Amino acid sequence: MNIYAGDNPEFTGGLKLPNCTTFIDNNARLGEKKALFSPANNYGYSYRELYDKINNWSYVLTELGILKGDRVGIYLPSIPEYVILYFAIWRVGAVAVPMNIVLKPAEIRYLLEDSGAKLLVTDTLGEHNARKGSLSCTDISPVSYISIEGEEWKLLEENSEGFFRPADCRMDDLCQLQYTSGTTGRQKGAMLTHGNWIAALDTEREVLALTTDDVFLGIYPMAHVGVSWGISALKAGATWIIIERFDLDEYISLAERFSVTVLAGMPPVIHSLMKTPDGTEKKLSSAKEMISGGGPLHPGVWKEFHSRFGIPIVNAYGLSETIVVGTGTAIIPGDYESADRYRSVGKPVGYSEVKIVSPEDPATELPAEETGEIALRGPGVAKGYWNMPEETAAVFIDDGWFLTGDMGFIDPDGRVSITDRKKDMIVMSGWKIYPTEIEKAMIEHPDIDDIALFGCPDVHRGEIPVAAVVPADGRVLDTGALEDFAKSRLAGYKVPRRYIIIDELPRVNGWKLLRKKLRSQYCSNCDGKEGNV
Template sequence: MNIYAEDKPEFTGGLQLPNCTTFIDNNARLTEKQALYFPAKDYGYTYRELFDKVNTWSGILTELGVSKGDRVGIYLPSNPEYVILYFAVWRIGAVAVPMNIVLKPAEIRYLLEDSGAKLLVTNSSGEQNAKKGAMSCPDILPVSYISIDSEEWKISEEKSGKFFRPADCRMDDLCQLQYTSGTTGRQKGAMLTHGNWIAALDTEREVLGLTGDDVFLGIYPMAHVGVSWGISALKAGATWIIIERFDPDEYIGLAERFSATVIAGMPPVIHSLLKMPDGTEKKLSSAKEMISGGGPLHPGVWKEFHSRFGIPIVNAYGLSETIVVGTGTAIIPGDYESADRYRSVGRPVGYSEVKIVSPKDPTAELPADEIGEIALRGPGVAKGYWNMEEETKAVFISDGWFLTGDMGFIDPDGRVSITDRKKDMIVMSGWKIYPTEIEKAMIEHPDIDDIALFGCPDVHRGEIPVAAIVPAKGIVPDVKALEDFAKSRLAGYKVPRRYIIMKELPRVNGWKLLRKELRVQYCNDCDKKERNE
């Protein structure tokens, strides 16, 4: 099958010009099997159809004036079209700016303004928020938005059919701005490149042992860097079953229906499966491994899951800045024959390197078993943060090392364990939450005089955000009203899960907030309440 409709480009003299989407072309030649399937709407695409769709949208984006280096926001639910837009943007050499469909207009506006996006792509479910977010930016940039399921763009899709050869892109050419949290409350755009993605797809395929015979059951939101596991499955020629939201019964039913061999998870998912009735084990019997990441997996939960289901958990460690294990560590099934102690995130994988450094002096490497800051190095590490020179210099240090902000140690066997977080960042169910943003949104409520957000451990979700509130004088706060206020201004995962009413917050000299004191004082109570529930 010849899928090319034009002559090959001129010889480039050996200059590396890779594009991380070329595997789509190769798979379209090799197999007619299903690439993507979306059970919620009962449709999907074969590898050939995926290739055609990517080319179609490459053409539409080009006709809209998007060219190499332009940023394109993607604000869609987690469905096959999100994957197609990723590939189409990358294919023409543009830069994807993924957004979670739960983001509110003000949050969308920030990402558009900071990235300088030329276009925002959405569908009917996100059109109202997308329009508000995009139209609030005209004084800063002339951003446009389109809805891919509008009649206008359905017609454009039907007309388009030209083949688009993947744009020539060097290994360090940008293809994505992955926005991640920051302790200052200002989100940072991690600059991911074609080379980063090529390394990540290669490493994740190796970690999972993926082949064309696999069926991957995916639950990670498309705007999350965890989407790389699904794209790695496509790279291997496997079939990716896409679940938009995790529901235990649906998850188990689809795993059984499609004989899923690799199932995606995170600590809350694993904890939920342990609560399912006897017989669930048989329904998941086709799975050879489960992925976990995005937050700490409690040893008791991990051990109980492995004992009951017999499915090895690939406990992975990485960050948005490293495309998960593009440069990171993981426990792989073979490690279960040795003592993994159900608490480690494993050894370096792929081309990764890891070391523990002094938090006070990142040039000083610490010996085995000594706790310090985890540093990673490898081809999956981002170029830095978009338009943030100082923040980039602070963590992307000399010789290619990246300071993760996580504290941990390496045991004598070379396994990494995470002990704490250097920053105040909260990680709930894989999503990073930074306190300052929530505090800024909540302090606008007239009943709140002062507020501090902090994270408490949670066996189901890793951590939960808890709000300590000092009410305005003479006010008895209505917690339900506060919750509704937060929901109207913040994405759902950022809304505090508990509210604590205080007379005053612990501060040094009346200004520097002591979040640690809040955690020490209240997290045990939260943990007890969670267990009782």
């Protein structure tokens, strides 16, 4: 039995309002202005075409038997139709279950089974892949599959009746199950609502100061909650240029070709741009800002990027459970005159609240500048985790606060800085070591291109800090020199006890660092000994 109140017919609470897709109706007035464009496939949709397509596909879903509250999986590449399906599912009052196209059959099966999806919408290739993980051998009713390229879908669309009135909703009606990355175990489905999305779209539009004149270059996978930045651009009547798979040269070329004003980014993208040849600055000259998030942005890289390109970075902080900055914090371009723009993730935005609590006792709020767990509260916070009451109770606590699992502090001016993930904190002989702090110090070494710190078990000290280091192009790393460098910048207990030289750090989709994989791969070689490999 899930904990979603919307499944209870006796539950009547919540404010009535149009659902979160109605802005599409209002933006249809923009007519032939380009809404979505896919350069890789050389097609897109105007705002009028987008409005018509969403109405048609909403009709198709109802003809396929989809009712309010039904879960519908999306398994497609990052193409405009992915966005259209989000809106069509929401419009009929159903619940979207977005899936990354890189998922394998067993992973697809888990999401379909856990969500209780009634339908999976995909394409021809995706349907073939998904059927390998068929639910037909379980005691759960098999899910239906349909391809947007198939004859059944096309016939239903051709016979659709045009305008489809959005389903009546409440602020707390569920509209999406956003599954977490699953890097620490079984994936959890964050229950996002129409109210969450309405808050997120307005907050992100405000943070980026989006208008109809803007052009947004999107790189985030459509199944990732970062898709909200693109949908926020649509809310503002801007144009969204979609990159299906990130490629640095294509990214720069498209930014110049379409005079992009808002660049989607993340730390590895910003780092890569710093390695580009002179003249790249001119190709990005139309950009008024760049988004960064999903991981720590090292101050040295951030400062050098701004010095070279002159593009303010919107360093945003949020999670799947908060639809990024639906409830979160951000540095905005207006902060650059007064804020410590190269170290923090800014102040609360929109209707967000933030506080720092004791990791041992979340009821205890900590004073300014003391490190603890970051807690967020606001209208973007999810209702909880689908079918996981214990996990929900552990982090969605009293009075609407959400425990993020991130460690950080608030400075006297109210700016938030993140030190690390709670689970990544290393405790050596009672000393607390935060990997990000060490990484920020070590990345200053001219021979280091990338670095990740993680803890390995140690028979004498409990844990020791170990550094996985990627050399800069053409450089040879000397571990003795690295140790001397660390000792000159860090307290003795923070200095890594081992250095592992590798070609590339493991990341999810090329950006989210997998410390767990590093621990699994290299900690077995520790045996309680310090040294290098």
